[in-house]
Amino acid sequence: MSVRHSLLVLLDAGPMHGYGLKTEFEAATGDVWPLNVGQVYTTLARLERDGLVSTDTDADGQKVYAITEAGRGEVRRWFETPVAREVVPRQELAIKLVFAMRSASADVADVVQRQRVATMRSLQEVTRLKADAEADGDLAWLLMLDALVFQAEAEARWLDLCEARLAREHAAPLRRADAGTPGRIVERRS
């Protein structure tokens, strides 16, 4: 989440005080992303350092922030650039399943099913929160919950696929790779 860009977008509508920016930010995002005042001023100082905002003082001696031309360019770039996927979802789970397949003490189907039930439970919880968010009309929070719902669903579908692959493996068993071929954990028997 980019506080930096969000503040620039707010300033694009007109100059503001630091505290006003905090209030506006929170009004836009519900209280999904609470900001502390310190974080706002640190970010503004960096934006000023980078030439993306300029400052002035108002009649009461309060600092007022305004976006610069370079700042507007930064806002445009932000909207034009897709957000990168940073995290491989459930990497730990993938590794757990791969090792469960190698381990004599684990039943992979059980591991998959236990995970599926756990995923279902978190999905149920998020769905409850979603129903509340819809009742509250809290749009930012609702969008985030939607994202959590789809992430959980993706995990569940991936688990279904894992299970289907395992079922196929029963028909054509996999064997462990030779110790001399690092990086490949299993390979199909020809």
Place this chain on the structure above:
Amino acid sequence: MAILEMERAGRVFGSGEARVVALDNVSLRVEPGEFVAIMGPSGSGKSTLLQLAGGLDRPTSGRILLGGRDLAGLSTADLTLTLRRQIGFVFQSLNLLPTLTAAENVALPLELDGVRPRAAMSNARGLLESVGLRAVADRFPGRLSGGERQRVAIARAVVGGRALLLADEPTGALDTISGESVIGLLRQRCATGCAVVLVTHDMRHAAWADRVVFLRDGRVTDEAAPPGGPECLLRPGRAS
């Protein structure tokens, strides 16, 4: 009293080499106002379970009780009447009669139960209004969106105070928002005391239920109910 009780219900098709166990020793209890989702891969017995629960098929072992009455003990005439008065069905498609308007479709079960047409229509309109479909009451199904059709089908399934709604993939071909509105309506009906059993392979929709029952190879493998306790709330930064 539970509206639906399945006691060690089993359903076997064929015999000998061709014997297929579709449902094996399944017990399920659904209380009034409860929303239960049944999940499982294709061939896991979901639809068989729903057919047994709705009296469309009979178990080869075990019992099915509706409102405490064993369906096996009813005469064909009694069974037909009991099912029609107590249970509503919603399927993936082909729920509505294309030559009747939305309101007429909803009124139909009431008329079959002997309610006078005018009263049945007025009741149907009231129900459609309560589920946000007043504007489409006089449209024919062909003029409704997929989501609207399914919501009308749900209204028809619960009209006349039916106690149990059985839904088999009712969101099948709908887009995300329409699918959610259909599930939201099922949830809303539970608040009025109607019990819902939803068969789905869609986890997002199953998550609206009070309980999710997982089926595999005709058996119940797991059940998931939402975790309790404030530690499960994911709301970041929310003051409690």
